[in-house]
Amino acid sequence: MKLEVKNLTKEFNSVVAVNDINFSIEKNKTLGLLGPNGCGKTTSIGMMLGLIKPSSGNIFIDGKDINKSEKNLLLSLINFSSPYVELPKKLTVKQNLEVYGRLYGVKNLKLRIGEIASDLNLINYLNKKTGELSSGQKNRVSLAKSLINKPKLLFLDEPTASLDPDVGDFVRNYIEQYKKKNELTILLASHNMSEVDRLCDNVIMMKEGKIVDKGTCKELIEKHGRKNLEDTFLKIARSNNEVA
Amino acid sequence: MRWHKIYGLSLRHFYLIRSSLPRILDLIYWPSIQIFLWGFISKFFTLSSDYYNNTVGIILSAAILYDFLFRSSISYNMMFLEEIWSRNFTNLFIAPIKLSEIITALTITAIFRTLIGLVPAAILAIPLFGVSIFELGLPLLFLLISLYIFGVTLGLLVTSGLLRFGPSFENIAWASLFFLAPLGCIYYPIEILPEWLQIISKVLPLVHIFEEMRNILINEVINYYSILKSAMISFLYFIMGIIIFYLSHSGARERGTLINIGE
Numbered sequence: 001m002k003l004e005v006k007n008l009t010k011e012f013n014s015v016v017a018v019n020d021i022n023f024s025i026e027k028n029k030t031l032g033l034l035g036p037n038g039c040g041k042t043t044s045i046g047m048m049l050g051l052i053k054p055s056s057g058n059i060f061i062d063g064k065d066i067n068k069s070e071k072n073l074l075l076s077l078i079n080f081s082s083p084y085v086e087l088p089k090k091l092t093v094k095q096n097l098e099v100y101g102r103l104y105g106v107k108n109l110k111l112r113i114g115e116i117a118s119d120l121n122l123i124n125y126l127n128k129k130t131g132e133l134s135s136g137q138k139n140r141v142s143l144a145k146s147l148i149n150k151p152k153l154l155f156l157d158e159p160t161a162s163l164d165p166d167v168g169d170f171v172r173n174y175i176e177q178y179k180k181k182n183e184l185t186i187l188l189a190s191h192n193m194s195e196v197d198r199l200c201d202n203v204i205m206m207k208e209g210k211i212v213d214k215g216t217c218k219e220l221i222e223k224h225g226r227k228n229l230e231d232t233f234l235k236i237a238r239s240n241n242e243v244a
Numbered sequence: 245m246r247w248h249k250i251y252g253l254s255l256r257h258f259y260l261i262r263s264s265l266p267r268i269l270d271l272i273y274w275p276s277i278q279i280f281l282w283g284f285i286s287k288f289f290t291l292s293s294d295y296y297n298n299t300v301g302i303i304l305s306a307a308i309l310y311d312f313l314f315r316s317s318i319s320y321n322m323m324f325l326e327e328i329w330s331r332n333f334t335n336l337f338i339a340p341i342k343l344s345e346i347i348t349a350l351t352i353t354a355i356f357r358t359l360i361g362l363v364p365a366a367i368l369a370i371p372l373f374g375v376s377i378f379e380l381g382l383p384l385l386f387l388l389i390s391l392y393i394f395g396v397t398l399g400l401l402v403t404s405g406l407l408r409f410g411p412s413f414e415n416i417a418w419a420s421l422f423f424l425a426p427l428g429c430i431y432y433p434i435e436i437l438p439e440w441l442q443i444i445s446k447v448l449p450l451v452h453i454f455e456e457m458r459n460i461l462i463n464e465v466i467n468y469y470s471i472l473k474s475a476m477i478s479f480l481y482f483i484m485g486i487i488i489f490y491l492s493h494s495g496a497r498e499r500g501t502l503i504n505i506g507e
Contacts, residue, residue, distance in 0.1 A: 012500060046503040049338045053497040075340035086331040088256060095259045102252025103339040129263070145335070 001062050001077065001152040001185050002027050003048070008057035010043050017043040019209035020057070025202075030179070030186040032196040032217075035206030036237045041189045044206070045155055048187070049080055061153060076104055081146035082157035083139055089131025093122060093141050096130055097148055104149035116144045120174065136167035143171065147178065156188045160195060172198060193230040203229075205236050212236060245348065249341050253349035257323050261357065271357060275311045275365035282307040283373040302461050303431060304375040306454060308366050310430045312358060313391045313450070314421050319357035320399025321406075323350050328411050337502050343493055347486065350403075351396050358392075380460055386471045387453050393478035394449050398424075400485035404492035410501060430454050449477040 004024040010017045018040040025031040033041050046052035048059055050066055059066045061074050087096045094113060101109040117123050120140045125133060130141055139159070146154060159175070160168035172195055178184065190196050196203060197217045205213040205220070213220060213236055217229050226232040261267055286303040327333050336346075369375045377384065398420055405413040427441065428450030434442055445451045452474035460466055496502045 010500070017500075042503065043500060046500060049334075051334065051337055051497065051502045052500040053494075072340040072342060075338060078338070080334070080338050082334070084331075085334040087335065088260065088326070088330045088332050090263050090330075091256065091259050095256075099252050099256040099259070100335070100339065102255065103249055103341055105246070105248065105340070 002060075003153060003185060003187065004058075004060040004063075005044075005048070006058045006060070008044065008047060008059065009055045010040075010047060010052060011055045016209050018047070018054075021206070021209075021211050023204050023211060023214065025185050025187060027185055028179075028183060029201045030188055030199050032200035032203040033187055033189040033206065034191075034193075034196060034203055034233060039206040040209040041206060042157070045080075045157060045187070045189060049078070049155060050075065076149065077152045078155070079104075079146040079149055079151040079153075080155040080157070081142045081159060083135070083142065083159075083161050084157065085142070086138070087130050087141060087145060090129060092127050092129055093117070093133070093144075094126040096141065097144060100145050101148050106149055112148060112150075116147055119178075120144050121170075136163050139163055139167070139171065143174070150182065152183060153185045154187070156186060156190075158190050158192075159188070160190075160192060168192075168195075175199060193228065193233055197229050205233070207237065245342075245345060249345050250349045250352065253341065253346065254353045257326070257353045258356070260326065261360070268360065271315075271361040272364050275308075275315065275361045276368055278307055278311050279304065279365045279369050279372075283369060283375070287373065300373050301375045302458060304369055304373055305377050305380065305457055305461060306430050308362065308369065308377045309387065309391060309454065309457060310425070310428075311365065312362050312388060313395045315358040315361050316354055316392050316395030317398040317402070317421055318418075319354035320350055320396055321402045322357070323353060324399075324403040324406060325411075325414060328406065334503055343490060347400070347489065350399070354396060354399065355392065358395075380457065381466075383456070383460055383466050383468075383471060386468075386475065387457060390449055390453055390471065390475040390478045393475070393482050397478065397481040397485040400482070400489050404485070404488045407489075407492040407496045407501070424448065424450065427451070428454060433458065447477070449474040449481070452477065 002024065006022055008018055008021045021044065023031070033044065035041055043052060047054050050071055054067070061078070064074060066074050091099070097113045097116070098109060101112060106112050117126055120143060122137070122140055122144060125137055130138065133141065143159065156175070160171050163171065175186070176199065179186065186199070188196065188199060200217065202216055203214065203220060204211050215223065220232050221227070221229060224232045224235050226235055282303055283300065286300040289299050327336055366377050369377070380387070402413070402416060402420055405416055427445040427448055429437065429445060430450065434445060434451055434455060437445060452470050456467060456470040456474065459470070
């Protein structure tokens with residue numbers, strides 16, 4: 001699926017959280033959404049998920065405006081994972097996946113749950129309550145929920161935050177492998193620059209609600225004369241605003 | 245309206261209830277306590293004065309019906325609050341479900357939560373106090389439907405408040421029914437109220453429901469017009485509740501509160 005964001009703006013009581021941003025993600029590509037805390041990443045993702053109403057601008061998914069088209073049809077092809085959004089803790093992993101599978105209208109749900117649980121090493125935890133899992137296990141369950149409907153467009157908000165390096169690497173590896181086998185466009189918001197470097201085809205940098213730079217990781221590193229993406233991020237984050 | 249989605253959403257609450265015995269006991273505990281309390285109070289009145297003859301039956305029936313209203317409203321609110329407490333709100337609202345499907349799922353599931361609590365209490369009243377709510381017969385079903393519609397409406401209004409003001413509105417969820425109870429003329433006839441309050445209370449379905457309940461138990465006459473009137477008023481409030489819920493959801497999208505309501 002192709003995602004296009006045109007002149008997107010969000011104001012909260014005259015405070016501009018997102019200021020006239022424009023970008024697109026081509027089908028099957030991964031875009032990194034970077035920026036310091038409070039730069040408007042979450043608000044932007046919220047608008048793309050239909051949770052926040054834009055003050056102006058449009059979001060197109062495969063050419064269809066999400067705020068004008070049959071929203072639920074588009075939402076059935078999208079999903080989202082974030083460590084800051086949890087699944088009901090008292091339900092088992094299997095029950096949570098079953099509930100969300102039904103909400104997304106997944107066919108052959110039992111098979112799909114088995115498949116995804118096996119891929120994400122969750123088979124042994126299927127009958128455990130989600131609240132009893134470690135953060136690494138919960139993170140994988142959240143990822144399983146976000147892939148239950150085989151989305152064509154996936155929003156990942158810091159998918160490896162608070163994970164140990166081993167689990168973090170497992171998740172990154174899994175996303176890479178999954179993307180190779182499936183048709184999937186990803187928008188990845190992350191503060192882990194090596195993760196962005198590894199997973200993203202393109203990157204946009206946000207600051208104070210605006211997109212201040214964009215390009216491939218390599219292009220940005222070269223443009224700013226830094227050794228790696230982390231240094232590039234720091235340079236952009238600490239510099240005065242200059243819209244690319 | 246897609247029933248498999250409504251079923252999916254209801255399933256989440258059935259799993260939650262099923263997973264915890266204390267949760268089930270909690271559902272049963274409060275209605276039963278209510279029955280015990282009102283049963284003994286009205287028994288005391290009956291034994292102390294001739295004036296209060298037949299009080300046990302009327303007061304206990306009123307207590308059971310009021311608890312049905314209370315439980316249906318609280319059940320509705322609780323299920324919505326569960327989503328906030330479990331920080332599952334974002335997942336729910338990005339799923340391809342219509343607001344009408346969420347409302348339907350909560351409305352259907354709330355009846356099960358309500359009945360889990362109330363059926364044991366209503367049955368308990370039979371051997372303990374010799375009072376059976378089921379003696380109201382077929383009209384009982386209509387009275388319960390009317391009460392349920394109004395209970396769900398109150399639930400909708402509170403959930404609209406939760407969407408608008410966030411979890412801080414939670415206290416209102418608990419207080420909402422106590423606010424309406426005096427005007428509902430649950431335990432006393434409408435004539436007790438000052439005239440100006442009678443006018444206000446007649447706008448609520450409760451007064452018509454409880455007046456009719458007393459009419460059936462005392463006069464042994466069924467006034468279907470009164471029952472229909474209460475159902476119509478409840479239904480009007482229900483429509484209003486749905487509109488307010490949609491407006492609150494739209495307002496929450498405008499203010500961006502859906503994304504961080506549980507935080």
